[in-house]
Structures are given as C-alpha cells and as structure tokens.
C-alpha cells in the first residue's frame with residue numbers, strides 16, 4: 039500500500055501547488071490520479087468512472103464561502119476514493135443472535151486459516167466465546183496449523199484428521215463445541231481442490247447443511263483486481279456476507295483488490311496487514327482513505343466540510359418549515375447591495391419622489407450596518423440566533439464597529455420578520471389545505 043499512499047500524496051501535492059484549477063490544471067491532476075490508481079491495479083473502467091465523477095462534481099459545485107477551490111477538490115477526491123472502496127455500503131462488522139456460525143471460504147493460499155485465527159482472536163477480545171473448526175481436509179497440515187493457532191489464542195477447537203468428509207466434521211464440530219459453551223463458530227474450509235467446480239461444490243454442500251449466519255470470502259490483495267472474479271464465482275454459489283482482504287501489507291495491488299471487491303457489491307469487513315495474529319483490523323473506508331491521504335490537515339478540512347453540510351441541512355430544514363434564518367437575511371442584504379445604491383435602483387424603476395431620497399440614504403447606511411453586524415456573527419449564530427447572549431452581543435458589536443444596542447435592534451427586527459414570515463407561511467398552508 040506504500041506506493042499507493044505515496045502516489046496519492048503526489049496527487050494531493052499537485053492540488054496544493056495548483057494556481058487556478060481551470061480545466062487544464064484539473065485534467066493534469068486527474069491524469070496523475072489515473073496513473074496512480076492504474077498502478078495500484080484498480081480496474082480501468084472504475085478509474086475512468088471516478089475521473090468523470092470528480093470532474094463533473096468539481097466544475098458544477100459552487101465554492102462555499104470560507105473554502106478554496108483546492109479545499110473543494112480535495113474533498114471531492116476524498117469522497118470519490120471512499121466510494122471506490124465501498125464507502126456508502128460500509129457498516130461495522132457485528133454479529134447477530136447467538137449461536138452464530140461463520141464460514142470462511144476462498145481459494146488456496148488466500149490466507150483463510152490465518153484469517154480464521156485472527157477473526158477468532160478479534161471476537162474473543164470482543165467478549166465472545168469462540169470456537170474454531172478445521173474443515174479443510176485437503177491441505178496436509180491445515181489441521182495442525184489451526185489447532186496450534188487455537189491453542190495460542192486460547193479458544194476452543196475441533197477437527198478430525200481421520201475424517202475426509204467436511205460436512206460431517208462441521209456437524210460434529212458444532213455439536214461438540216456447543217457442549218463446551220461456544221457461541222461463535224468459525225469454520226475454516228478447504229481452498230485446494232482438483233478444480234474450481236469441485237471446490238464450489240464442496241462450499242455449496244457445507245453451506246446447505248450448516249446454513250451459516252455469515253459466509254466470509256478471504257481474498258489475497260496481491261491478486262489485485264483479479265479478486266473480483268473470485269468474489270463473483272463464490273457469490274454464484276453461496277450468499278456472501280463479507281470479504282476479508284489479506285496481505286495488504288507490502289502489496290502494491292491492494293487498492294485494486296479493495297476496489298474490485300467493492301465493485302461487486304460485497305462488503306470488505308476486515309483487512310489482513312501481516313502474518314501475525316494482531317495484523318488484522320476492521321475495515322472502515324473513511325478512515326482508510328484518510329490514512330492513505332495523510333490525516334493531519336485533511337482531518338481539519340473534513341471537519342469543516344462536515345460543519346458546512348450540517349448547516350446546509352439545518353437551513354434546508356428551516357426553509358422547509360417556512361423559517362428564515364439570519365443567514366438568509368445576510369444573503370438577501372448582500373444581493374440588494376449588489377444592485378447598487380438604493381436610490382439608483384429606484385431610479386431605474388421610475389425614480390423615487392424627491393421627499394424619499396433622504397430617508398433612502400438613511401436606509402442605505404442601515405443596510406451597511408446590518409451587513410457589518412451579520413458579518414461579525416459565526417455561522418452557528420446566524421443559524422441559531424437564540425444562542426446570542428450578552429457576551430456574544432458585545433463581541434459582535436466590537437467586531438462590527440457598532441454598539442450592543444445596534445445588535446439588539448437587528449435581532450428584534452429579525453424576530454418581527456420571522457413572525458410575519460410565519461403568518462404568511464401559515465396562511466399559505468391553510469390556503470393549500472394542509
């Protein structure tokens with residue numbers, strides 16, 4: 039994964055060093071991203087889909103106040119990489135009602151036996167009583183390997199090296215281990231067979247007899263995008279619940295494997311990051327991408343965007359309820375200012391009577407004062423003016439070169455305005471028959 043990380047960092051560097059982020063600059067950044075992802079063995083089609091989405095989102099999105107174009111592009115890159123790794127689909131791995139049976143499947147050498155032990159340790163540490171069942175009757179040594187691992191972790195184990203029928207081993211194993219108080223059964227199946235057809239047949243048979251609560255496919259990251267084929271083949275035979283991607287440590291193709299799994303709709307629940315039993319972690323695409331991109335400054339940026347999204351949601355909610363916020367008021371006043379001096383505006387509309395002119399200038403000054411006051415408020419204050427207490431008023435007055443009385447007056451006018459809006463909204467709802 040190191041090469042993917044350094045590649046993505048070079049993409050971020052390019053974004054940070056960009057000047058205007060026009061089509062040419064963005065294209066060059068996207069080309070760099072494509073190069074990095076293709077090198078990590080991400081499927082070409084996925085890479086192109088991602089590129090198009092990034093461009094479309096970037097050029098259609100308004101840059102929110104307080105953010106730069108670079109911030110927006112970095113956020114879009116982050117979002118799209120998370121989505122490439124199955125972001126929207128991701129949920130933490132949880133167990134259902136006990137007893138809970140988990141069956142591990144996968145081709146030879148994918149790391150099933152090691153993963154069975156890693157998962158057993160993980161679940162034991164999470165308070166479950168776990169048992170391992172060795173149902174790989176093909177690979178010599180698979181039985182001893184799992185038995186030794188079970189002893190090492192301190193979980194129950196069942197296997198029968200004399201028996202060549204995996205279905206019987208599993209049935210017997212569940213019975214025996216249940217007697218020892220096991221709640222979670224992890225079944226390690228064979229990966230080696232004379233051909234794929236017989237492997238799939240055995241997997242189907244065990245599945246039908248055992249009816250496990252979860253089937254976890256174990257795939258090897260060094261196979262890159264090739265793991266999609268395995269996921270599809272197993273999915274045709276058994277309902278796959280989750281996937282574990284092993285050997286992410288040191289594999290340059292990890293990005294390809296993770297995105298390939300996500301593209302089949304299967305969920306990556308865990309990743310293996312080394313040969314040791316602790317080299318195993320729950321997979322969270324959000325955290326994973328953040329780590330790939332280097333967390334410190336990204337974390338702050340993501341938090342800022344999160345606050346923005348929350349504010350946008352809050353505004354939409356208030357707008358839907360017919361409520362106006364101080365933020366709406368501020369935007370309206372800025373729109374009026376954009377039109378030019380009020381007297382000019384009225385002149386364009388036919389000209390104000392001479393007597394109004396003086397009061398218009400007063401109104402002009404008032405608008406400037408209001409904008410100054412509103413500019414000194416935080417986004418939170420604009421959306422929730424009820425939090426503006428005496429000390430906030432003092433700060434706002436000082437920041438805007440006005441007085442606490444001015445701030446109070448604005449808040450009073452706003453309250454009046456809100457009342458009027460509420461009345462209009464209510465009568466509209468009555469008319470519409472709500």
Ligand SMILES: Nc1nc2c(ncn2[C@@H]2O[C@H](COP(=O)(O)OP(=O)(O)OP(=O)(O)O)[C@@H](O)[C@H]2O)c(=O)[nH]1
Nearest residue numbers: 146147148149150151152229284285310311312313
């Ligand atoms: N570096 C690294 N090696 C791993 C990881 N997971 C498994 N391995 C190694 O991969 C090799 C194969 O792992 P096993 O668990 O024996 O594979 P298996 O899928 O049970 O093999 P079959 O029984 O033949 O299907 C072993 O040498 C493991 O130590 C991992 O996350 N990182």
